[in-house]
Amino acid sequence: MLEWLFKYPSDVYREAEFMFATGLAPAWWVLIGAVAVALLAASLLRLARLGGRLARWPVSRRLVVFGFQAATLGVILALLAEPTLVVRQLKSGANTVAVLIDDSESMSLDAGGGESRLALARRLAAGDIVPGVGERSSVALFRFAEGARRIESLDALSADGNRTRLVTSLTEAVTTFNAEALAAVIVLTDGAANADAGDDLGALLAAGVPVHTVGIGPEANTGDVELSAVELPRTVPPGSEVTARLTLRHATAGDVRVRVRDGEAVLAARTVALREDGAVTSVDIAVPSGRPGLRELSFEIEPPPGDPLSRNDVRRRLLDVAERRHRVLHLEGEPRWEYKFLRRAVAEDDVMDIVSWLRTTPRKTYRQGVAGAEELAEGFPDELSKLYAYDVVVLGSLPAAALDDEQHAWLESFVGKRGGGLLALAGRDALADGGWDVAPLAKALPVTLKRGEKPTYRFVEGTAHPAVEGHASPVAALGAGESDGWAGLPRLADYQALGPPKPGATVLLEWVGEDTVAPLLIEQPYGFGRTAVLASATTWRWRMRTPPDDPRHGLFWRQLLRHLAQAAQQRDRVTVEGGPDALAVRLALRDQRYEPVADADVRAIVTGPDGAAFEGTLAAGAARGAFEGLWRPGVPGVYRVDVTARAGGGEHLATRFARVGGEAVEYFGATLNRPLLERIAEATGGRYWEPGNVGGIARTVALEGAGVQERRALPLWDAPFFYVLIVLLKCLEWGLRRWWGSI
Numbered sequence: 001m002l003e004w005l006f007k008y009p010s011d012v013y014r015e016a017e018f019m020f021a022t023g024l025a026p027a028w029w030v031l032i033g034a035v036a037v038a039l040l041a042a043s044l045l046r047l048a049r050l051g052g053r054l055a056r057w058p059v060s061r062r063l064v065v066f067g068f069q070a071a072t073l074g075v076i077l078a079l080l081a082e083p084t085l086v087v088r089q090l091k092s093g094a095n096t097v098a099v100l101i102d103d104s105e106s107m108s109l110d111a112g113g114g115e116s117r118l119a120l121a122r123r124l125a126a127g128d129i130v131p132g133v134g135e136r137s138s139v140a141l142f143r144f145a146e147g148a149r150r151i152e153s154l155d156a157l158s159a160d161g162n163r164t165r166l167v168t169s170l171t172e173a174v175t176t177f178n179a180e181a182l183a184a185v186i187v188l189t190d191g192a193a194n195a196d197a198g199d200d201l202g203a204l205l206a207a208g209v210p211v212h213t214v215g216i217g218p219e220a221n222t223g224d225v226e227l228s229a230v231e232l233p234r235t236v237p238p239g240s241e242v243t244a245r246l247t248l249r250h251a252t253a254g255d256v257r258v259r260v261r262d263g264e265a266v267l268a269a270r271t272v273a274l275r276e277d278g279a280v281t282s283v284d285i286a287v288p289s290g291r292p293g294l295r296e297l298s299f300e301i302e303p304p305p306g307d308p309l310s311r312n313d314v315r316r317r318l319l320d321v322a323e324r325r326h327r328v329l330h331l332e333g334e335p336r337w338e339y340k341f342l343r344r345a346v347a348e349d350d351v352m353d354i355v356s357w358l359r360t361t362p363r364k365t366y367r368q369g370v371a372g373a374e375e376l377a378e379g380f381p382d383e384l385s386k387l388y389a390y391d392v393v394v395l396g397s398l399p400a401a402a403l404d405d406e407q408h409a410w411l412e413s414f415v416g417k418r419g420g421g422l423l424a425l426a427g428r429d430a431l432a433d434g435g436w437d438v439a440p441l442a443k444a445l446p447v448t449l450k451r452g453e454k455p456t457y458r459f460v461e462g463t464a465h466p467a468v469e470g471h472a473s474p475v476a477a478l479g480a481g482e483s484d485g486w487a488g489l490p491r492l493a494d495y496q497a498l499g500p501p502k503p504g505a506t507v508l509l510e511w512v513g514e515d516t517v518a519p520l521l522i523e524q525p526y527g528f529g530r531t532a533v534l535a536s537a538t539t540w541r542w543r544m545r546t547p548p549d550d551p552r553h554g555l556f557w558r559q560l561l562r563h564l565a566q567a568a569q570q571r572d573r574v575t576v577e578g579g580p581d582a583l584a585v586r587l588a589l590r591d592q593r594y595e596p597v598a599d600a601d602v603r604a605i606v607t608g609p610d611g612a613a614f615e616g617t618l619a620a621g622a623a624r625g626a627f628e629g630l631w632r633p634g635v636p637g638v639y640r641v642d643v644t645a646r647a648g649g650g651e652h653l654a655t656r657f658a659r660v661g662g663e664a665v666e667y668f669g670a671t672l673n674r675p676l677l678e679r680i681a682e683a684t685g686g687r688y689w690e691p692g693n694v695g696g697i698a699r700t701v702a703l704e705g706a707g708v709q710e711r712r713a714l715p716l717w718d719a720p721f722f723y724v725l726i727v728l729l730k731c732l733e734w735g736l737r738r739w740w741g742s743i
Contacts, residue, residue, distance in 0.1 A: 162666060174204060185211045222252075224250070252274070254274050296659070309670065328353065330357070337540040338538065418569065576656040578661075
């Protein structure tokens with residue numbers, strides 16, 4: 001209706017310049033208008049002097065009638081001046097518009113109404129886009145998945161691309177198409193870019209060509225539950241429990257069953273309740289690492305009834321089970337049972353070495369597990385590099401005043417910079433009672449320490465039980481399968497009151513008293529490392545007051561210290577990421593004080609699944625001490641990467657494994673990524689279009705394209721709006737005069 005009234009659509013008015021086409025100067029039209037208004041005013045005054053009903057009107061009514069007549073006269077004069085819109089539009093036959101259609105596998109999925117996304121894109125292109133754009137410009141058709149390829153007809157589309165590089169494909173189309181002036185790019189896609197980051201628009205912006213995006217497909221797949229991510233440590237010691245964090249994306253709430261397999265063997269299984277307040281649910285599941293060697297684990301969702309996409313229910317991850325010993329430093333300020341039984345528990349671990357320093361009297365100390373006479377000879381390590389040689393530090397009942405300011409700073413740096421694990425135990429001189437609330441380490445701890453008028457450490461009995469989030473942690477896994485291994489454990493004899501957990505902390509265990517439930521074991525990540533607080537020092541009761549064959553005390557301590565040790569960062573941080581077709585290798589090189597090493601010769605030997613190997617060089621990255629390399633092997637499978645770095649006369653070596661390909665990436669995140677498409681369109685000067693309104697895309701491209709343009713005058717004198725306005729003005733004037741009795 002509006003387009004009929006004003007003759008042209010709104011985007012024409014938005015881009016056009018307004019002018020009068022008669023050629024008379026504006027001053028002449030002002031003079032003509034003034035003379036006409038003056039004649040009109042004179043005629044009204046004459047009628048008033050002649051008497052009659054008009055002479056009896058008040059001045060206000062006369063002015064209203066005069067206003068309507070003057071407005072009508074103004075519209076007529078404007079039409080005589082020939083109002084015109086001047087637009088700049090693409091010159092006919094001088095430009096090319098590239099039309100890109102997503103031809104990846106995700107386009108074979110349902111777009112709604114039983115029609116595939118590719119069928120919808122083909123119908124839109126053939127029905128409105130290509131014919132409309134082709135009236136003024138040449139049309140170049142492209143299919144894209146991994147890259148953009150020219151096609152002659154829409155029949156060449158098959159939805160068989162196994163990965164999507166959206167930004168790369170757009171850049172290729174814009175920068176390599178040189179046949180004629182490229183005026184615009186129109187891309188029809190679901191936006192599920194899974195092989196490029198989607199944020200490097202530099203080359204696309206430099207071309208200066210507007211990109212119009214047409215979103216295809218739903219923003220949520222009804223009934224689908226997707227295993228969108230699995231986070232798993234790359235290297236773990238044998239015989240340990242490893243925590244895998246699974247992220248499930250879902251459209252509705254409900255329960256699903258998750259399994260972890262090693263071949264045909266089921267290693268773990270759990271029922272997950274999908275959140276009702278969001279589309280993403282994260283869950284931790286404990287998996288036994290098993291024997292040394294490389295393992296490929298399969299994480300699977302049991303598809304719920306009506307799940308439309310079963311191919312996004314499985315993820316595979318490599319787990320390198322390797323013998324790597326961890327060193328634990330235990331600092332204790334007084335002899336007590338917890339010290340003795342903690343050492344016994346760790347002594348039974350094949351991959352943990354515990355070094356202890358115990359102050360037996362104010363002037364005597366006792367060392368155990370040291371590698372030589374020099375280790376801990378001065379008590380606390382006398383050099384930062386010596387402290388960094390440990391993976392975990394356990395602080396017992398040791399007052400903060402036992403360390404100097406530099407040593408306190410080292411402890412905080414041990415967690416935040418080196419990436420070590422730290423466990424603070426309860427005690428008479430521990431935590432707030434030991435003055436640790438004002439030490440630098442306090443900001444790294446998972447709870448706020450508050451010193452009160454009375455000691456926070458007291459002897460009171462209570463039981464330990466996993467908290468809600470603790471059930472998913474391997475630290476709390478004392479029973480076989482899903483059984484409760486905490487039932488029947490002897491009561492603890494002490495508890496140290498803590499402040500509230502910090503926002504990023506997780507409560508793993510709770511202390512249950514007669515009328516109190518309080519946090520017992522709390523952890524949180526800090527910097528590159530992890531800290532934990534255990535608010536009791538009487539877990540030795542779990543050993544002394546249970547049968548000799550009860551393994552739970554030793555199992556708890558080994559799992560807790562392994563959990564902290566596995567999070568500890570190695571000095572040379574090597575990460576190898578396998579993608580759909582690429583292998584990315586990154587190295588963060590550090591010296592013994594964990595300072596970045598920039599001057600190094602870093603090489604990688606890559607061995608493929610067929611045994612063939614090649615050597616490549618890692619180039620220096622943007623950050624100091626960072627090196628990176630990217631290779632596209634071309635053959636899917638498991639690759640071994642041996643990284644060697646020579647720096648300062650030393651040599652560092654690390655081996656990592658990664659899988660290239662093997663997952664149907666097109667079925668993960670296979671929903672409409674509208675935010676990405678809107679961002680691309682806005683950044684390049686184009687627009688985002690929904691399938692139902694693409695009829696206006698050809699006109700918009702003609703007016704807003706970047707190619708060869710021409711000026712065109714569009715007359716407005718015959719627009720229905722002006723004649724409707726004249727009739728409306730006269731009708732209002734007649735109606736008022738009739739109401740006032742002058743007719």
